[in-house]
Amino acid sequence: MAKHFDRELEKLKKKILSLGAMVEERVYLAIKAIESRDPDLAQKIIRLDHEIDETEVEVEEECLKILALYQPVAIDLRFIVAVIKINNDLERIADEAVNIARGVSYLSRKKKIFYFDFDFSQMVEKTQSMLKGSLDALVNLDTDLAFKVCILDDEVDKINGEVHRLVKDAIRDNPEQGEHLVNLLLISRHLERIADHATNIAEEVIYLIEGEIVRHGDLNS
């Protein structure tokens, strides 16, 4: 029984990590689509989202099966519950990648020359490293890394705030670019949401290891 359980747990771990890798790739593609304004790439992200949805459902069914069959306790139970929640966050990160792709799809249809273009590279870099960090923290049960992810979230929030201010000023100066500018603002918000979900994953990992709920707390205090 214990051997079966370990095997199931191993299988579940692999499955959630493979979902994590899929989601990481979608975010990577969405970011490439922002940079290249490539409508085909954007369409591909939208078209393939069902793969993520299907894997999410499989992971949850796997979790329910393990809970019912093996009735795990202590750290194993906490792990399964963490996977149920992380699974949810991963699927929503992929949804944000789709939202970004939709924004890019719109931008690529416009042939205007823009007076304002925000350089998302820093925000993109931090968000990607948060997502990667949260998944690595899960694989290696690494609390330090998970804490680093949570702290990076403040920086992404700050950049998002900056984009807001810049966009609002740019709208005042170049009103005819309003639609384009609002799209940039929304891309920034989608990135910020991805960072939020990565933080949720990192907080789950910390809870899993330390048994302590850090969400809603101020990590900088």
Add this chain to the structure above:
Amino acid sequence: MAKHFDRELEKLKKKILSLGAMVEERVYLAIKAIESRDPDLAQKIIRLDHEIDETEVEVEEECLKILALYQPVAIDLRFIVAVIKINNDLERIADEAVNIARGVSYLSRKKKIFYFDFDFSQMVEKTQSMLKGSLDALVNLDTDLAFKVCILDDEVDKINGEVHRLVKDAIRDNPEQGEHLVNLLLISRHLERIADHATNIAEEVIYLIEGEIVRHGDLNS
């Protein structure tokens, strides 16, 4: 043991419904704050958010305790897992109420006269009825009501799309109102997110009753 379990389950049901009622009230207050542009009300919503956070943590701990102590199976197991996920959605709905409050807080500091003001009443009404419906569906295990919530989501999405278009046009015509207009757009998106979370709750309820995963599916087909 069975008697204890039933008592614990009853307690959990009460707790998640009481969280639901708290969150419903926060959304109601956020909506009142939009209508009245009342900065004190907005501040109250922001200040009291920790109550929601604390209750969310308590509900999750309760779920883990029940899973570990009673190792429920079948419908009872599904119920606990549904509560874990619904708990998460409720907390995020409250976060959106806080986001709305922040937007209102900003709007109330501005003394300008606005050329454009969107009437959110229809969107607000639908969103509130979705949240209420999803919680009633959970209490009464009412699939029909849960399906109705899922269908209403399309209408809220449509209004959100309309707000986008109106705001973009208004920015072009009244660029000096850009900041104000972007804030209206964001309020619309927060309402739309609340509707999304209510849909997640309704889908969980359907899954709980029918054992069938309806999320990611097209309910209208």
